[in-house]
Amino acid sequence: MVQLVSANCVGQSVTDSLAAPFTLKGIDGKEHSMQDMLGNKLTVIVFWATWGTDSIKMLDDLQQLYGKYKNNGLEIIGVCVEQQVITDSIRQKIVDTLQRKQVTFPNLIDHELQTFRLYGVIAVPTTFVVDRSLRILYKLSGYPIVGRDQLYDFVLEKIGVKTPKVVHVQKGHEPNKEALRIYNMARLEFKKGRVEAASRYVARANSIDSLFANPLLLLAEIHLSEDNLTEAAKALERALKLEPKSADALSLKGLLLTKQGNTAEAIELLQKAVSQDSTKAMAHCYLGYALGCQGDLQGALREFSHAELLSNDDYRIPLFRYKVYMRFQKMREAATDSVKAQRLREASTIHY
Amino acid sequence: MKKTEILFCILFIMIYLFSTSTILYAQDKAAPSCVSTGCHEKFGKAKFVHGPIAVKDCISCHELLPNETHKFKQIKKIDQLCYNCHDPMNNKAVVHSPVTKGQCTVCHDPHQSDFRYQLKKEPVAELCFSCHNRDIMSKKFKHGPAAEGDCTVCHSPHSSDNTKLLLLQGNALCFECHTDIKDSFAQAKYVHKPASELCIKCHSPHSNDSKYMLPKDVPDLCYSCHKDVETHIAKVTVKHGAMGIDNKCLNCHSPHEAQYPKQLKDEPMTLCLSCHDKPVTATDGSTLINMKDWLAQNKDWHGPIRERDCSGCHDPHGSDNFRILKKYYPKEFYASFSQYQYDLCFSCHQPTLVLDAKTTTLTGFRDGDRNLHYLHVNRTKGRTCRACHETHASQEPKHIREAVPFGKWTLPIHFEKTSDGGRCAPGCHSPKQYSRTLSAPVKK
Known part of the structure; x- marks a missing residue:
């Protein structure tokens, strides 16, 4: 059963819809079946037109993607939805555009816009990402600046050439940036043995962000290195009040x-x-x-x-x-x- | 073992023996020495005293002339004398000039000083400026370590494998202190190219006239590279107000790193709505509605808004069109038909939507194969897109307007979607309905 993704299911991964198979004439004038053109892992089907500003930008980007990853199981099929009636001059305009943009991935021309209608396209470019069993994995309408990057990330992750980036979230108190930098400077100075400078910077960092425990810990370390145990104890007590469970x-x-x-x-x-x-x-x-x-x-x-x-x-x-x-x-x-x-x-x- | 290790072992054993008082150093305190009342008495009194002097071993550096009791050989090669005990400091690719010349005592007092490492002055910068030009610190905004006079936070005073005697190369040096930036770069999806290459492409490491030690203020600094944006903004007639207020370019773009393309500080629409969450006075004096509220109240959104990308239609820097639209879009509801009137819309939507009288594929707004977009628009008193569609969002499907302004009145459209078409009862004409499967319109 062919069930197309609804038009408002955009810019996201979709896994429960099937892409309708289609057969269209290529720019070579011969008929091509979409099913015969599928990539081993993934196929990007893009509906585009020469009059669409973003369509042309997308041809450039897709061609770059194709050039890099066509041997990684990725196929791209362009479907030109120029207009209902394709005259010789319109066909030539499409061919010229593809040549000018040096597009090498296969392109088909949608005479009468039957495929345009079948896929519920409203604006160009509209992009579908399908697997070999024609499941629609992703749909993007237009060429939004964030959506386009998400589309390419999705494709690269699916063909296994990119892993999603894990963003670490800092736990606990986020130190004031200036305090953090001065504390880092203090640590460097302490490493160099410049204890006076290190102590001065620690005091400064602590005065900027009194909830930041690291300067107090460094201060304790400085005092301990000089066997000034009383001052070390004071600094540690303050640090432990801020971070009682800190292993440091x-x-x-x-x-x-x-x-x-x-x-x-x-x-x-x-x-x-x-x-x-x-x-x-x-x-x-x-x-x-x-x-x-x-x-x-x-x-x-x-x-x-x-x-x-x-x-x-x-x-x-x-x-x-x-x-x-x-x-x-x-x-x-x-x-x-x-x-x-x-x-x-x-x-x-x-x-x- | 390396020479340094042997020396260190000897030094270690000496210190141990000295500290445990097992054997006292050969210099008997009771015996006459160079440092005594009335004779070099100031030596040994400063906060930091050179090791040999601390143990009154002056002759480890000063060698008596033969047959003399108080005359000493001139020290000709100072560095060689220092390197008898200290590791050589001239063994890296770039060597500080006094070190090259063996002039350790240009910076260090060989006897004592009130400053660590027996430096002759503190802060260190005062010492550096004895030779180097102080002007590098003369600008209004100063880098933290440089402002503290702590040149050695970044520069080695002896030798280094890096240019300018820097302790580390490139951004790695900056990241020693700016760990927050290092962490954010590591986690960011997008890093501004010059920032990823070299922080000092924008920031002076010493001082500069603009905040953050920048050589110019924003936007001029940005325009140093982004010439195309400068040219574009200079020539457009309608400029985005955001570029002239507060942080200018940096209202929207992060100069370092971002999780969004174009170095945007947030997801594009969220960024736009962070200002357009209230009525805003446009550069032409008109008032823009509170778009955040409008979108919250009207759930059928235009495609680019569904994709949260206002830049689908608006140029965020500026344009020659009303409302910084990327292409021409008329303000009016009625306009004689010309494809130019629909320039913006036809960047994404089929122009033949209003050029082909018949269709069964171009649009769902057709009665049988009669194209109703063509019927409404392609005529002398044509309607622009805004006559029936809300540009941003509405309560109706296909973001169709609830009402059309007509002089003083607003005429409701009363659009209803049906299973294979729709119907409307506007003030413009008598109620009509259409069906994609029927060949002729049916009047109510």
Whole structure:
């Protein structure tokens, strides 16, 4: 049973309608059956006319598509719906247009506009996308600027040369852009060892967006790097108020507790951070450091290895392992890690 | 092992031994040194002190002349002395001029300073401007790091593999801080070509006269590349009001990235209706209706509106036609027949709709094979499309008007669709109906 898609079902995928088969004369004067012309995967049938401004634009675009993907199972059939009566001069005008536009996909001429009526075309261009079993998968009326791109995306996805783009939606607080940029600058400065500049930028980012936790976390990290535990604790407390479940914040809190000598609580907290988000390399690293400080060298090395698997270019991992080796008086291993940390730090400061 | 690694190991062991107080450094505090009261006493007092001075090891850099107790060899090759302990800084493709010349002490104080890395001045820019022209920062709008005088956020002070001693090449450098832009580019369907190629095609990295460090204001900046749009807008007689207000081009287009073609900030019709959601005064002084309300109240929409594409009929920049229409469309309801009167409509619809008296395929508005479009239009006192159709939307099928204005009155059309045709009872003529399967009209 032939059931055509309704005229207002436009610019969208349609799966429950069948395209009516048709046989028309080609520009070569011979009769061609649409069913004999179908592509292996997909066929685009476009109704167009030389008087339609957008029809001509679409011929250009379809020809580009055809040139690129005709060997990917795609076929395009042009149906020229110029007017009811096709005189020799009209036929010549159609041929001239196709030649001028260098169109190489097959084109048929709809004498008496029977196919135009059969497909319920009201405006040109009108486009149908059908599969080999003549199911109409997509219909587009006109050549709207968004609709045309959606049509081409649909075709490319169906013939398997393009995958749909997944758009990630940010969760939680979206930071002010200026604050984000200044925070990034602070992080770069901290990597370079320019602690004063980093601290200044962190303060600025925080003053612009006080709900953005990252500057506070970086501030805590800066204070921890200088063993200023009181200030680190203050910064962390503020960060945890904003993001109580943040694995980064919990990790730094664990490091702080370790540095304060409260390793048991630190290990408990860091294990929680690791189980919450096992992809956080620094949570594993700080857990390794805490275990090392508690005297568990094997446990510590296991966590450092895990951290390195997740991030093999972060200088902080060999740096903290160096500190653990030092506690265990393993000088050779400590020296190796110290050198490694230095080299990674130099590399991460992008040739400063 | 590499030389640096060996040196580092030695340094590491020295630091360890020093910090654990296992062995004190050979310089006995009690022994006379270069730094003592009345003799080089200022050294070692600044916030940042060079390592050897911190441990009072002046002779690691200053070598005594033979048989002298307080006369030292002149240091001729400063960089070589520095590289005895520090990694070479001149090993990349592009090397900062003082580094090339071995002039480390142009920027660094070899003894001490109140600034990190014993820099001679802070902020860093003050040091840079000792040699470089300060004018690059003289414009009104300044880039954040440059405004802070923090040149080294972008430039390496020693050497780099990139031109201008940049830390990274191209946009990768900008994206170190502008991670929001990097993320939005990665997720965007469309990225403005110059933005994807090089941010500095539009933005100065130092300072410039226009906001966002642009060299010109919008639209002049846009016209630097989009010459065709500039020419088009300059010559059209009816300009789109949106281009002259607020952010001009940027009211509709995103300069960086977009999820819609033509860098549109939103889906086209949503964008149009973000202004046309209230009566708007057109550039000719007339009032445009609240289109958002009109479309909400009238559910039978014209094809381009169904496709949410106002630009199907309107040129969003401007045109020579009424209501920035892309082609001619008469304001009037009655006009003598000429194909020109239908120029806009016949961009998409069959012109023979009003040229062929007979048809069974062109249109559903026919009585048998008698083409009723032709009958209404192709005559001396012809009707324009707007006589029967609402351009945007109506309550009736085929967006047919509910009423036609006639002088002071509005004459209802009373159109009704039937299974194979329709009927109407307008003020224009007596009630009539048509059937696509009958050969003659039937009068009521």
